[in-house]
């Protein structure tokens with residue numbers, strides 16, 4: 001688990017790439033400069049870690065593209081102490097960004113292998129979510145609801161009702177919706193019964209699957 005000046009240099013460059021692509025939130029850019037992304041992927045592929053692309057991790061899953069992580073994090077507009085539910089822990093990289101933005105994070109993963117690996121790994125780097133959950137994100141986390149923000153990091157064929165129901169009034173759900181490619185979709189809860197919907201462009205994620213594995 002080595003992090004060198006060379007890695008730091010590559011991270012600074014990556015942050016500049018993301019800036020050029022439209023990421024303006026300084027706290028998000030700071031997190032990109034801070035988090036050793038090379039430690040989140042297999043060490044033999046280290047050279048890929050600071051390119052702006054998605055990459056395979058375990059269990060046929062991917063670590064999201066840095067731009068996507070930065071875009072979702074910026075859109076989420078995390079405030080210190082926000083209670084955030086993340087669906088799709090994966091490598092834990094997005095989780096680490098949320099933690100550096102000072103969110104209180106509950107993160108759900110449906111692949112046991114990834115759940116085990118990442119729940120051991122993140123604390124070693126001193127990234128400590130409130131809770132790692134092995135479960136099905138379609139159901140959300142009713143026992144901890146309501147949340148200020150809910151972020152989904154897998155492509156959802158439809159918007160799961162429980163996720164909308166578990167938002168605070170004033171809260172936000174950010175979810176990529178679609179089969180082959182997805183439209184990043186933002187829901188703001190205006191009142192108990194009203195949601196405002198915004199579509200924020202096309203992205204590509206691995207599919208959100210039901211149940212757990």
Ligand code: SAH
Nearest residue numbers: 063064088090091094110137153154208209
């Ligand atoms: N944020 C992660 C993204 C990983 S890819 C990262 O950057 O590493 C999406 C993740 O969502 C995968 O790990 C996949 O197993 C998980 N996933 C898919 N469907 C899910 C569900 N219903 N509930 C929880 N996690 C799910």
